[in-house]
Amino acid sequence: MHDPNSFGCRAFTAVLQRIGDKWSLLIVSVLAEGPKRFNELRREIPSISQRMLTLTLRGLERDGLVSRTVTPSIPPRVDYELTELGQSLRKPVCALAEWAMANIDAIHTAQSRFDRANGEKV
Amino acid sequence: MHDPNSFGCRAFTAVLQRIGDKWSLLIVSVLAEGPKRFNELRREIPSISQRMLTLTLRGLERDGLVSRTVTPSIPPRVDYELTELGQSLRKPVCALAEWAMANIDAIHTAQSRFDRANGEKV
DNA sequence: TGACCTGGTCACACCGAGGTAACCGGAGAA
DNA sequence: TTCTCCGGTTACCTCGGTGTGACCAGGTCA
16 A cells, blocks of 8 residues: 555655646746746747746745846846756656657557547547 | 757647646556556545546546456446556656655755745735 | 446536736836 | 836636536346
8 A cells, every 4th residue: 555656656746736737847948948037038938928937936946946046236137047956857857758759649649549439429 | 949848848748738637647656556447446546536537547548548448247347457658658757756756855845945934924 | 126336427616727917116218 | 208128916817627416327135
């Protein structure tokens, strides 16, 4: 009952709740290129709303994955940067991303087959 | 513009939308032990509702990660089993799960520090 | 006869993630 | 003077994922 899968899944689920959302990994991947300012991120991810960018960055900052540096100049300047923890996340994330890239076609194929088999009766 | 991060993130996001939900990975991890019947899964994951178990299994089946075998006996018997694709997903998932287990404390610590620093002003 | 097992489906309600848009404050530009 | 930029915050609304509970068919058991 206390097999590793179970424990792993709990921690994994907790982490997924955080980084598995719509934006976190996208932001992390952009930030992986180097530090960025708020509006720089916004320009690189045009589809994100200002609110969600703020919220997601706060969440990542809260988790210690991203650091936030405010320069009290005029106009104010805020830089976001991956922390070491954030950097270390890239490796396993890339592993999963590679799986995703390698298997996304198989998934789409399976979906098409499934939809063809089950969708026609509608 | 067409850097690997971007493409990886797209496929990754698509995969996350599927397996990043509340139940998929839990079911996959249980199914990793071997084939299970519907109510077996329900007993091993007491907190899941019948509806969500059905829906999640359908989704996993649609993606070709899980196979569904109906034995038309009385009472009917339905076995669920990981496909090869489902098995192959375990490796990168475990990598991420291991990261989660290794860093969940660091995350909690960062969260506490963040909450202590920002929560007091409320 | 009626309760219960099997594996589901359906209708309904809820809640929280996410989007939209307005507003802020201070400064420079037109 | 008014507009714009920067980095947000806030109120409001929508929408989809999730939970609840009823219901289904067919057979067995008490």
